[in-house]
Amino acid sequence: MDQALKLQRATYHLWTFTISKLISTFGAQVYAFGISFYILQLTGSATSFALNLICNLLPRALIAPVVGYAADNYSRKTIIISAQIGTTFAIGGLLFVSLTSGLSLIAIYITTCLLSIASTFSTVTFTSSITGLIDEERIQKAMSLNQMSISFASIGSPAVGGLLYGVVSMPVFLIIFILASVLAVILESTMNFKLFSKKNEEQNKENGKEPIWASMKAGLVYLKKQEVIMTIIWISLLINFLFASFEVGYSYILIEKLKMSSEHFGFTEGAFAIGMLGMSIYFSMRKEVKFPLLVSKRGILMMGIILGSVSVPLIISMPYGVMFAYYAFVMFSFGSMVIIVNTPIQVMMQKKIDEEYKGRVFSILETMSIALMPLGMVIFGFLYDILPGQWILLGSSTILIIIVLILARPSVVKKAHPELANKKEISNEVSSAL
Template identity: 75%
Template sequence: MDETLKLKKATYHLYTFTISKMISSFGAQVYAFAISFYILQLTGSATSFAANLICNLLPRTLVSPFAGYMADKYSRKKIVIFAQVATTLAIGGLLVVSVTSGLSLVAIYTTTCILSITSTFSGVTFTSSITGLVDEKRIQKAMSLNQMSMSFAAIGSPAVGGLLYGAVSMPVFLMVYMVASSIAIILESTMNFNLFSKRKVEEDGAPKETMWQSMKAGLGYLKLQQIIMIMIWISLIINFLFGAFEVGYSYILIEKLKMNSQHFGFTQGSFAVGMLLMSIYFSVRKEVKYPFLVSKRGILALGVIMGSISVPLIITMSYNVMFAYYLVIMFTFGSMIIVVNTPLQVLMQKQIDDDYKGRVFSILETMAMGLMPLGMIIYGFLYDVLPGQWVLVASAALLIAVVLILARPSVVRKAHPELASKGTVSRETGTAV
């Protein structure tokens, strides 16, 4: 294909990819919101609600390695379309059940499991396909637009979910979701997942790897990629230590500081707005020159912000000042998450071989999914037995220490050899001077 036509097709992919991801993210979050409401209204049981969360989390953790294997061995376009079709059929099945016999917990849990599996296959495969869909110069733009679509969904889904749940019946709501999912299928079917792909073509008669051999090969590949391994370890430790924020933020603001529920919602919205605006900024600016270094600085800033959440527990503030303080803190927190994520994702997209992307990203997702619940359980216990401010401060200090050790100046120079040749990385701080 002519290079100009390829670039035009890549531009088309940027928009279809963004719209498709926005539809699927929006649909999934609105569905989760409405179904959570429905379960609580139907049963009034926190256990039933938690069971639905487990039905979302557990299948995702279990099937992620298989999704990575499939993404590396089979047509990524077919996997994405099949996953979206399965999503549409699952919602259709729930619609039939709701019309014929009324929704039951078994039907809801079954649908949640199916949607968790399909979203895992779609998510891992789409992430693995970025470098095949767009040219190398616009990978950052693609990752930023992906983050932007998720931020839009995070901001709008509670409002849309609440509006639809109150205004229409559950069957109508499910039909709207089915239509949206069908539009996503049509968009995905027009995309060329191999436009810039560098995947190796298997020769006829070559010995076939078993799935187990393929997964072992993925782990073997990772062990040889020092910078990628360090990035993965940093990502996993962040996910674990963020349990301090996930558990502590709501606990501190609602239980300790007695913040009004509406004001608490505004602070959560400020977080999503920070993510959205920073995603827009990254989508229009030129590509970050030293992504590993930028992400390192961003993580250090996240550590400082996480520790700052505890300040109103240490220093007395008036209610209005406290509310304004948390609006600013959460906006900055959301912005910094994009500053960390986008450059790291771009670096991983460029450094991981196309034939291993599915397995690498699925390993990362599996480990992260396993660590998040563990972090929440441990921090739930810690907040019950220790003062909340010291849990946050200690976790923030640990996060900063881990990053300073793992992303030390020598590692930064390996990630960006051009910095070492210029002599622009300080040995003490690992920052450009």
């Protein structure tokens, strides 16, 4: 295909990918909002609500290695479209149960597990396909637009979900999700996932497909040789564990300890999505970050400081209005830092990981990111019952900063970016990079 036509097609992929992700994410979040309210209204039990969260997390962690194998050995387009069709059928099944015998917790939990599996197939495979869909120069733009679609959905779905929940029935929620899923399937079916692919499929056919366990082992052997990527995976694992202190503690501190109203609490969470959106727009327009690991390291250090800053109103008394403004600013900053950390690293991994290993590497990253989250939530939930919240947050913040300074030490950063010759140059480049 002519290069100009390929670039034109890549532009189509860029926007189709973004719109597809926006539609499917928006539908999923509106559904999640409605189901959360339904479970709490039906049972009044936090345990029932937590079980639904576990039904979302656990299948993702268990299925991710199989998804990585599939993404590296089978048609990625077929996997993505099949996963989206699976999502449609899962919600269709729940709609059928709702109309015939009424919703039950068992039906909701089974559907959540099925949606989690389908979402993992779609997410890991789509992430592995970016370099086949988009030209190398616009990978950062693609990742930024993906984050923008998630941010838009995060901002809009609670408002739409809240409006609909008070007006329409649960079957209407399910029908909205089904329509969104069908539209996503139609858009994804028009995309050429091999447009820029460097994968040697002829050689793969000659050699035959490896058995699944041999393929996973090969993926791990490949990862062990990639010191920088292994560093990113370990940092991701430990960050997600330590940020469980934030996930568990933020709502508890603001609502129970500081008595913030639900409306103002919702605004602070909205500020997080706005921070993500604003920084995603910035990254979609600016040139590619030159030293991604360095920029992400600084971003994680800032996230550690922000994590500790959540505790300040517990230590220093503030008027209610000042406290609300403070937390809105903290969450806006936090959302911005998430994009500063994630986008450059995602672009770097897209370029550094060999095409034939992407599915397995991204699936390992998915598993590692999720693996310690449930454990972290249990541990920090217990700690918040016996220790003051400010010490938990400050302790987590300190440990996070120390871990990042050790794992992403200068020698590791220089391996990722050998062109950084001296400390003065590093300082100057970071300033220009941000």
